[in-house]
Amino acid sequence: xxxxxxxxxxxxxxxxxxxxxxxxxxxxxxxxxxxxxxxxxxxxxxxxxxxxxxxxxxxxxxxxxxxxxxxxxxxxxxxxxxxxxxxxxxxxxxxxxxxxxxxxxxxxxxxxxxxxxxxxxxxxxxxxxxxxxxxxxxxxxxxxxxxxxxxxxxxxxxxxxxxxxxxxxxxxxxxxxxxxxxxxxxxxxxxxxxxxxxxxxxxxxxxxxxxxxxxxxxxxxxxxxxxxxxxxxxxxxxxxxxxxxxxxxxxxxxxxxxxxxxxxxxxxxxxxxxxxxxxxxxxxxxxxxxxxxxxxxxxxxxxxxxxxxxxxxxxxxxxxxxxxxxxxxxxxxxxxxxxxxxxxxxxxxxxxxxxxxxxxxxxxxxxxxxxxxxxxxxxxxxxxxxxxxxxxxxxxxxxxxxxxxxxxxxxxxxxxxxx
Amino acid sequence: xxxxxxxxxxxxxxxxxxxxxxxxxxxxxxxxxxxxxxxxxxxxxxxxxxxxxxxxxxxxxxxxxxxxxxxxxxxxxxxxxxxxxxxxxxxxxxxxxxxxxxxxxxxxxxxxxxxxxxxxxxxxxxxxxxxxxxxxxxxxxxxxxxxxxxxxxxxxxxxxxxxxxxxxxxxxxxxxxxxxxxxxxxxxxxxxxxxxxxxxxxxxxxxxxxxxxxxxxxxxxxxxxxxxxxxxxxxxxxxxxxxxxxxxxxxxxxxxxxxxxxxxxxxxxxxxxxxxxxxxxxxxxxxxxxxxxxxxxxxxxxxxxxxxxxxxxxxxxxxxxxxxxxxxxxxxxxxxxxxxxxxxxxxxxxxxxxxxxxxxxxxxxxxxxxxxxxxxxxxxxxxxxxxxxxxxxxxxxxxxxxxxxxxxxxxxxxxxxxx
Numbered sequence: 001x002x003x004x005x006x007x008x009x010x011x012x013x014x015x016x017x018x019x020x021x022x023x024x025x026x027x028x029x030x031x032x033x034x035x036x037x038x039x040x041x042x043x044x045x046x047x048x049x050x051x052x053x054x055x056x057x058x059x060x061x062x063x064x065x066x067x068x069x070x071x072x073x074x075x076x077x078x079x080x081x082x083x084x085x086x087x088x089x090x091x092x093x094x095x096x097x098x099x100x101x102x103x104x105x106x107x108x109x110x111x112x113x114x115x116x117x118x119x120x121x122x123x124x125x126x127x128x129x130x131x132x133x134x135x136x137x138x139x140x141x142x143x144x145x146x147x148x149x150x151x152x153x154x155x156x157x158x159x160x161x162x163x164x165x166x167x168x169x170x171x172x173x174x175x176x177x178x179x180x181x182x183x184x185x186x187x188x189x190x191x192x193x194x195x196x197x198x199x200x201x202x203x204x205x206x207x208x209x210x211x212x213x214x215x216x217x218x219x220x221x222x223x224x225x226x227x228x229x230x231x232x233x234x235x236x237x238x239x240x241x242x243x244x245x246x247x248x249x250x251x252x253x254x255x256x257x258x259x260x261x262x263x264x265x266x267x268x269x270x271x272x273x274x275x276x277x278x279x280x281x282x283x284x285x286x287x288x289x290x291x292x293x294x295x296x297x298x299x300x301x302x303x304x305x306x307x308x309x310x311x312x313x314x315x316x317x318x319x320x321x322x323x324x325x326x327x328x329x330x331x332x333x334x335x336x337x338x339x340x341x342x343x344x345x346x347x348x349x350x351x352x353x354x355x356x357x358x359x360x361x362x363x364x365x366x367x368x369x370x371x372x373x374x375x376x377x378x379x380x381x382x383x384x385x386x387x388x389x390x391x392x393x394x395x396x397x398x399x400x401x402x403x404x405x406x407x408x409x410x411x412x413x414x415x416x417x418x419x
Numbered sequence: 420x421x422x423x424x425x426x427x428x429x430x431x432x433x434x435x436x437x438x439x440x441x442x443x444x445x446x447x448x449x450x451x452x453x454x455x456x457x458x459x460x461x462x463x464x465x466x467x468x469x470x471x472x473x474x475x476x477x478x479x480x481x482x483x484x485x486x487x488x489x490x491x492x493x494x495x496x497x498x499x500x501x502x503x504x505x506x507x508x509x510x511x512x513x514x515x516x517x518x519x520x521x522x523x524x525x526x527x528x529x530x531x532x533x534x535x536x537x538x539x540x541x542x543x544x545x546x547x548x549x550x551x552x553x554x555x556x557x558x559x560x561x562x563x564x565x566x567x568x569x570x571x572x573x574x575x576x577x578x579x580x581x582x583x584x585x586x587x588x589x590x591x592x593x594x595x596x597x598x599x600x601x602x603x604x605x606x607x608x609x610x611x612x613x614x615x616x617x618x619x620x621x622x623x624x625x626x627x628x629x630x631x632x633x634x635x636x637x638x639x640x641x642x643x644x645x646x647x648x649x650x651x652x653x654x655x656x657x658x659x660x661x662x663x664x665x666x667x668x669x670x671x672x673x674x675x676x677x678x679x680x681x682x683x684x685x686x687x688x689x690x691x692x693x694x695x696x697x698x699x700x701x702x703x704x705x706x707x708x709x710x711x712x713x714x715x716x717x718x719x720x721x722x723x724x725x726x727x728x729x730x731x732x733x734x735x736x737x738x739x740x741x742x743x744x745x746x747x748x749x750x751x752x753x754x755x756x757x758x759x760x761x762x763x764x765x766x767x768x769x770x771x772x773x774x775x776x777x778x779x780x781x782x783x784x785x786x787x788x789x790x791x792x793x794x795x796x797x798x799x800x801x802x803x804x805x806x807x808x809x810x811x812x813x814x815x816x817x818x819x820x821x822x823x824x825x826x827x828x829x830x831x832x833x834x835x836x837x838x
Binding site: 031032035036047049050051052085086087088089090105106107146147153154160161162163164165166167168169170171172173174175190191192193195196197198200201202203204205206207208209210211212213214215216218219226305307311334379380381382383409410411412414415418 | 450451454455466468469470471504505506507508509524525526565566572573579580581582583584585586587588589590591592593594609610611612614615616617619620621622623624625626627628629630631632633634635637638645724726730753798799800801802828829830831833834837
């Protein structure tokens with residue numbers, strides 16, 4: 001069965017036509033579990049924060065009018081009528097000429113509209129000498145001055161960091177509705193791969209992809225389900241993919257899709273449901289064997305076995321889908337302009353991706369240095385690279401010194417370049 | 420007891436003199452739990468990766484010399500002597516004039532030093548017609564070309580992201596030695612505060628700090644232990660602090676340290692161990708009541724009760740200590756230059772921190788707009804702010820239009836400004 005390779009854009013379009021990534025539903029978690037989750041509803045405050053007028057100082061709650069004209073030399077005297085403590089409803093009412101002792105954070109008693117700071121007063125028995133005038137609302141934090149009742153304090157789709165968790169606590173949200181994390185089943189294939197920790201027999205190498213892809217899934221806000229290593233045989237692969245499609249919302253396989261005698265994954269996928277395989281390879285390098293299927297509404301990404309290729313194709317095709325499934329507002333694409341250090345050629349007729357490290361030269365230019373990949377199998381390529389650049393299949397070459405766009409793996413890289 | 424406020428720098432110096440933050444020891448986790456942890460040892464590869472020469476194509480393993488002079492029109496013929504499959508030790512040996520079928524990723528058989536791609540050959544029974552010449556090592560990924568035996572592939576103190584997890588898998592690290600996470604006990608105090616989810620009686624507000632600080636601790640790589648709300652009474656506070664010092668490596672309290680009649684935390688701290696309280700307040704705004712103690716080798720940070728103040732003082736004093744305790748190499752301070760939108764005054768004699776939002780104006784300048792705080796209690800201040808600027812106590816004011824340094828809460832903010 002010969003199928004034409006599609007371009008990167010055609011692949012994205014085909015994926016888009018056959019699968020609409022969206023959140024998988026809502027679950028309720030406790031506030032202590034909310035950090036790092038994606039809010040699934042707008043949060044509207046059911047009350048004012050603070051819920052009452054509060055004193056912002058230690059002093060005396062008064063009627064501001066009663067202090068009019070007071071100054072250091074000519075104090076006015078008020079009658080002490082009680083005290084207001086923090087955390088309790090005030091038991092006093094302030095009439096004309098009266099004052100109640102109040103501490104920082106305590107609710108304002110009825111009738112009072114300002115607080116005179118302790119240091120501007122002298123107490124003589126039940127008489128308070130006020131040595132300054134205060135205006136209405138002075139030294140008061142008004143009810144609702146932080147958050148008004150009915151105000152939308154957080155919008156759905158926000159990723160909850162510490163500050164948003166604080167806002168949730170402020171409005172009393174002990175339980176929080178967040179989007180379910182997409183579950184992502186991960187299958188590694190290949191007769192040569194062995195689980196790390198096991199003995200490495202002759203001809204074998206350790207499975208890198210299942211672990212690196214699991215970590216990528218976590219970074220996207222998904223929940224990885226590592227189904228281990230499955231041999232490249234139709235019956236075993238069919239069983240594994242069936243299980244994957246049962247337990248997960250998205251399936252990723254790596255390996256077993258190079259064009260060779262053991263290329264059975266596409267055949268198995270087509271048996272499992274409709275529409276089956278929609279992309280039988282992409283005109284790109286690395287990443288040519290990348291295969292995608294939709295099985296009864298769930299996407300299956302069959303990525304190449306080489307670690308650098310599988311992580312690159314994860315970034316290009318899987319990550320944008322996962323981010324949408326988490327319910328997050330889409331991220332800014334992380335790119336930076338850089339100058340290539342050497343002339344680069346695309347693979348003939350294929351979109352070419354070159355992993356690079358970025359460094360400022362003496363003149364301050366951001367330079368992109370290709371990371372030698374040896375074969376595309378090199379995992380160290382990725383651990384050393386800051387990002388990757390793209391060479392279009394129609395380009396003859398990229399000049400040394402040409403300005404190109406580099407896609408970054410992490411925002412921190414960008415920041416460290418700018419310092 | 421009257422104690423002089425110390426400056427921000429004096430506070431940092433005192434803390435530094437009394438407590439040396441360092442990792443708390445090493446624990447072993449499985450590879451699937453390693454993501455997000457901090458590596459505690461250098462990782463040295465015990466073998467070459469790949470461990471053997473591998474074919475990078477499907478084709479025939481040959482002696483390169485035997486193909487010399489072959490081209491499209493004049494093929495040379497070699498004798499097929501077997502095949503090499505992936506994942507198994509080769510059973511054939513390549514002598515002069517011989518070839519073995521080989522698939523991508525399979526180990527090179529003894530005697531062969533190059534691979535001819537399948538498409539440059541024609542098979543006739545046991546004879547292989549080779550239509551191209553290959554040079555030594557052509558189409559081979561050499562043993563150790565990704566990672567050499569004895570090579571240090573990861574340095575200790577690195578935060579493990581997906582790429583590093585891939586490298587760990589490559590060298591077969593099923594178990595990983597990581598630094599223990601610092602455990603951080605969090606206590607909220609105040610007669611007015613109530614746990615979110617409970618009924619909000621008159622005069623009460625919800626506890627924001629315990630939840631926001633827990634999330635901050637997670638973001639620093641620590642493990643929060645929320646000990647709930649403790650009343651501002653000596654016996655209760657003593658019991659809670661004792662428990663905190665037993666279960667955790669670091670203790671954070673919030674509230675109960677304003678200068679007032681209920682200021683009992685410093686007194687209790689001094690009873691619990693040596694040297695006791697080392698900082699009785701900092702000449703800063705907000706954050707003046709910030710108190711720090713060292714009790715038998717463990718730091719206790721008593722932060723103000725106002726949410727914005729407690730998070731700001733957490734950023735300034737607690738976060739740098741926690742980051743060092745996680746074992747991570749220290750982060751770049753996240754700062755950006757911005758232009759103030761208005762004239763700003765410091766509080767008299769106190770280092771003043773102003774939370775700001777950052778935005779580019781029409782001319783491309785990054786402008787810093789102060790976020791109105793009302794009183795320093797406003798939590799929404801922080802959820803809206805991108806960072807904070809500092810006004811030195813000796814400065815009279817900051818001009819509108821002056822360029823200042825803004826400390827960012829997150830690197831993403833920086834990136835979005837630069838686009």
